[in-house]
Amino acid sequence: MALSDGEQRRLDEIARGLALEDPTFAQRVTNSGLRRPRLVAALAIFVMGMVALITGLVLTDANLVFGLVIVGAGLAAMGTAVVLVVRERARL
Structure with missing residues (x-):
């Protein structure tokens, strides 16, 4: 259900007022469309x-070298994910 023109204007006025009164809060609650997908990724x-x-x-029981390579890749992926979350939280 779409908003009427009057409702949309009023909502825009409230958003502008919020941005003027508290710009940091307004920036944090604004839907940038990028925050959630980054956290999900x-x-x-x-x-x-x-x-x-x-x-x-x-796999280290079967083949030590192959298993250790996969362990290293897993640890690298987990570290990358942690770095992504920390950077995203720092942006907020």
Whole structure:
């Protein structure tokens, strides 16, 4: 259900007033469209890293070098995810 013209104008006035009164808060609550997908991507990378870590640990019994390479890739992915989350939180 769309807003009427009067409702949309009033909402825009409230948004402008908020931006003037408290610009940092207004920036934090503004939907930039990028914050959620970055956090979701970081979570997905972390989970894939965890799966790679566990897989690598299991494979070290069969082939030590191959297992350790996969463990390293998993740890790198998990570290990347943590860095992404920390950078995103710093932007807020």
